[in-house]
Structure formats: structure tokens, C-alpha cells
Amino acid sequence: MRSDALNGATLLGPSHMGSAASDMGMTITEKILALASGRQRVSAGDVVVAKVDRVMMHDVGAPGVWDVFQELKSRGVDVSRLFNPGMIWMTEDHFVPPPDPKSAENVRLMEQMADMYGIKEYYRFGLGTYGVCHTLAYEEALVLPGQVYVGTDSHTVTSGALGAFATGMGHTDVAYILLNGKNWFRVPETILFRLNGRLRDGVMGKDVILRILGDIGADGANYMAMEFAGDGVRAMPLEDRMTVTNMTVEAGAKNGIMAPDEQVIEYYREKGKSGFPALSSDGDAEYRDVHDYDLGRLEPMVAKPHSPANAAELSEVEGLEVDEAYLGSCTGGKYYDMVQAARILRKANRKAKTRFVVVPSTTNVYRRMLREGLLDVFLDAGAVVGPPTCGACIGGHMGVLGPDEVAVSSTNRNFPGRMGHRTSKVYLASPATVAASALEGRITDPRRILGGGN
Ligand SMILES: CC(C)[C@@](O)(CC(=O)O)C(=O)O
Numbered sequence: 510m511r512s513d514a515l516n517g518a519t520l521l522g523p524s525h526m527g528s529a530a531s532d533m534g535m536t537i538t539e540k541i542l543a544l545a546s547g548r549q550r551v552s553a554g555d556v557v558v559a560k561v562d563r564v565m566m567h568d569v570g571a572p573g574v575w576d577v578f579q580e581l582k583s584r585g586v587d588v589s590r591l592f593n594p595g596m597i598w599m600t601e602d603h604f605v606p607p608p609d610p611k612s613a614e615n616v617r618l619m620e621q622m623a624d625m626y627g628i629k630e631y632y633r634f635g636l637g638t639y640g641v642c643h644t645l646a647y648e649e650a651l652v653l654p655g656q657v658y659v660g661t662d663s664h665t666v667t668s669g670a671l672g673a674f675a676t677g678m679g680h681t682d683v684a685y686i687l688l689n690g691k692n693w694f695r696v697p698e699t700i701l702f703r704l705n706g707r708l709r710d711g712v713m714g715k716d717v718i719l720r721i722l723g724d725i726g727a728d729g730a731n732y733m734a735m736e737f738a739g740d741g742v743r744a745m746p747l748e749d750r751m752t753v754t755n756m757t758v759e760a761g762a763k764n765g766i767m768a769p770d771e772q773v774i775e776y777y778r779e780k781g782k783s784g785f786p787a788l789s790s791d792g793d794a795e796y797r798d799v800h801d802y803d804l805g806r807l808e809p810m811v812a813k814p815h816s817p818a819n820a821a822e823l824s825e826v827e828g829l830e831v832d833e834a835y836l837g838s839c840t841g842g843k844y845y846d847m848v849q850a851a852r853i854l855r856k857a858n859r860k861a862k863t864r865f866v867v868v869p870s871t872t873n874v875y876r877r878m879l880r881e882g883l884l885d886v887f888l889d890a891g892a893v894v895g896p897p898t899c900g901a902c903i904g905g906h907m908g909v910l911g912p913d914e915v916a917v918s919s920t921n922r923n924f925p926g927r928m929g930h931r932t933s934k935v936y937l938a939s940p941a942t943v944a945a946s947a948l949e950g951r952i953t954d955p956r957r958i959l960g961g962g963n
């Protein structure tokens with residue numbers, strides 16, 4: 510029996526776990542985990558011990574990991590040195606600029622951890638480039654295709670759009686990885702989503718993932734990989750692809766992933782990064798399920814309260830009054846999101862009829878908006894533009910909702926109380942829909958303003 514002892518536990522190889530190795534091809538997720546665990550091949554269900562290439566911590570996760578370290582230390586574990594500080598990057602994003610003393614304390618703790626452990630890649634508010642971790646990972650090329658990437662955040666899955674195996678883990682697992690450089694993974698089964706055709710103007714990646722979440726449900730991909738392929742993916746800009754993988758976790762997925770294509774390889778080449786494995790699934794790879802989507806027929810979507818999977822075509826709720834339109838977060842605060850929203854505002858050339866809150870996800874987005882005149886477009890529409898942060902996405906600050914208020918939001922979760930008062934209601938939608946709805950003060954199909962009709 511081949512086993513890998515992990516901290517005393519005995520992990521069993523493929524012959525004992527899951528299906529015996531077959532001569533079927535492998536999915537991209539299986540290939541990445543095989544490479545990271547030094548195996549020729551792995552199959553869904555196998556438990557492997559894999560090297561982790563990159564770890565991300567933010568101002569909510571780092572304090573949690575610190576607490577685990579203190580617990581381990583009290584049990585005699587040496588937590589004075591990390592396996593490899595160079596594998597770690599950190600950013601302050603959830604509660605910054607700190608809206609309260611506790612958040613400021615968390616930032617101080619991150620500073621101490623960076624100093625104590627020699628963590629150099631540390632993006633700090635008020636000290637240059639920083640922002641929401643999943644957008645920053647892309648903009649600063651902090652994760653490469655083919656890598657195993659773990660973050661203290663469930664939306665770490667976002668980076669799967671660039672061809673990495675990217676997943677969120679709890680503080681204990683991340684603490685283990687920081688001390689050992691590896692962890693155990695059960696190889697997930699993969700559901701394949703073939704995206705065919707092209708999105709129509711006014712329809713975005715957010716509409717794709719909301720449609721899929723509505724179809725498979727909030728538990729439709731529990732512990733599975735959600736792989737997206739087809740000409741529809743290739744036709745999507747990288748940042749819109751990221752919106753799709755970002756919300757795979759809302760279906761319970763372990764990871765969301767797209768094979769890196771020429772766009773991705775060119776993007777990294779421009780960032781001076783190359784030499785990574787550009788993997789893709791074999792033609793005879795084994796899938797749990799395969800779903801086909803014709804993007805050319807996809808309508809703008811919303812997720813109604815109180816679940817990201819409570820999806821409906823926008824036409825079902827069009828005209829519903831909103832108290833706030835929120836444009837921001839790792840899901841809908843990227844540069845591409847701001848550009849698509851600004852197109853709507855420029856076309857209408859008038860002020861918003863409801864409270865309009867805009868929070869660019871990083872300083873990079875903010876600067877491009879300033880340089881390209883997009884800030885003026887939003888300010889001319891009456892919006893308030895905040896500093897990069899997770900903000901109201903998590904009900905932290907920057908426009909949290911009051912009792913019984915209704916918002917349309919480019920974020921990814923609308924559980925009760927997620928963005929403010931527990932009686933508030935949030936409709937998740939694309940950045941284009943958020944902008945159109947801000948203008949009308951009601952949930953509005955962006956194509957009405959773009960002129961595409963519907
Ligand atoms: C850390 C948390 C606030 C998170 O950013 C991601 C998570 O669930 O880990 C969220 O959006 O809920």
C-alpha cells in the first residue's frame with residue numbers, strides 16, 4: 510500500500526481511494542494535482558499530498574492564522590519559522606481603511622506577521638498598490654497557470670480563470686501549509702460547462718454564472734471542480750472570465766477552472782512571466798457531468814434574495830425599485846466591470862435616480878479610471894466613489910444597507926444581512942445591470958440604454 514504519512518495520518522493511494530487508476534485521460538484539475546503530488550496520474554477521489562505553490566492571506570484571514578499559530582505554539586509546535594515566506598503574499602482589503610478599532614488592530618497584526626516571518630509581498634492601504642485580493646492576484650500576476658494556490662478566502666477560486674488550481678481554505682489548513690509547504694487534497698470530480706457562442710452586448714460573465722447557479726443550485730457542485738471551456742470562454746475578456754470562476758464557490762465547488770489560452774499566455778508574457786505549464790484537459794478526460802450553454806441566447810440575469818442561486822431572468826423583476834446600486838467587489842469591481850458600467854452611463858448621459866456607490870477593487874483600477882476619465886463619468890452620474898476595499902459586499906462599510914432597503918449589487922452574496930441590516934434585500938446582477946438600474950432607480954435591462962433592445 511503506497512501511503513504518504515502526513516503528520517501521523519496515513520493517506521491511501523488511488524488503489525484504496527476512489528476509482529482505480531484507469532487509462533482514461535485527465536482533466537486539467539487532475540493534471541495540476543498530479544504534478545503537485547509527484548504522480549504520473551491521479552483520479553477523482555484519490556487523496557494526495559500536494560506541494561502548494563502560493564498562499565494568500567488578507568486582513569480577516571491573517572489574524573485567524575495567527576490564532577492557530579498561538580494554539581499550536583501552546584502545544585509545543587515550533588511556529589517561529591515558515592516553510593517558505595516567498596510563497597506567501599498578503600493584502601489589506603476587507604476592512605480598510607479601517608472603519609473601527611478592531612479592523613485597525615487586524616492590520617497591525619498583519620504588519621507584525623510580515624516583519625516576524627519576512628513576508629515581503631505585502632500590499633498595504635495608504636502605502637501604494639493594494640486592493641481586493643482576487644483582483645490584485647490577477648493584476649500583479651501573483652499566481653501562475655498550473656500552480657496550486659490557496660487563500661484564506663472562499664473566493665480564491667477566482668484565479669482558476671487563469672489556469673491555476675485555486676481554492677480557499679480555513680485558517681488551520683493555511684497554518685499547516687505555511688509550516689509545511691504542502692497539504693492533503695482529495696482530487697475533485699469535474700463538471701464541464703461548455704460555453705458556446707458569444708455574449709450579446711449588455712450581457713456579461715456575471716449573467717453566465719448566475720444562470721449556471723440557478724440551473725445547478727447552491728449545492729450543485731459540492732466539492733467538485735467546475736471547468737469551463739468552449740469558444741464562449743475564448744471570446745470572453747480575462748476579467749469577465751474571472752467573474753465566472755469567482756462564483757463557483759456559490760455552488761459549493763472546490764475550484765473553478767479554465768485552461769489557459771493564448772489570451773492568458775500573452776497576458777502573463779506582458780507581465781514578464783513565462784515558463785509555466787499551460788495545461789488543458791484531455792479529450793477523453795472523465796467528467797461527472799457536462800452542460801452546454803449557448804451564450805448568444807443568454808439573457809441578463811439576477812439572483813433574488815437571499816441566495817446567489819435564486820436566479821431569474823432580469824425580465825422577471827424588471828422595474829423593481831431599488832434604494833441603492835452598488836458597483837464593487839472582487840466579482841464586479843474590476844476594471845472591465847467599471848468600463849462596462851461607464852458605457853451605460855455615457856450612453857444615457859444623465860444622473861442616477863438612486864443612491865449609487867462605486868468601489869473600485871484595487872488602486873490599479875482606481876488609477877485607470879482616473880486616467881481614462883471614468884471617475885468623472887461616475888461622479889457626473891451622481892455616484893460616490895470610495896477607496897478600494899471589500900466594503901459593503903460584506904456589510905463592512907462604504908454603503909451598507911438600512912432596514913428594509915433594497916439594493917442591486919455587482920457582488921456575489923445576498924444572504925440575509927450580508928450587505929447591512931438583516932431586513933435588507935440584495936439582488937445580485939452584472940455591472941451593466943447595476944449601472945442601468947442606478948440610472949432608472951429600478952432594476953433595468955442594460956440593453957434598454959445600450960439600444961440593443963430585447
Ligand atoms: C472572508 C469572507 C468575508 C469572504 O471574503 C470570503 C469567505 O467566505 O471566505 C466573504 O466574501 O464572505
Ligand code: SF4
Nearest residue numbers: 664838839899902903
Ligand atoms: S469583495 Fe466580497 S466576496 Fe470578494 S473577497 Fe471581499 S468580501 Fe469576499
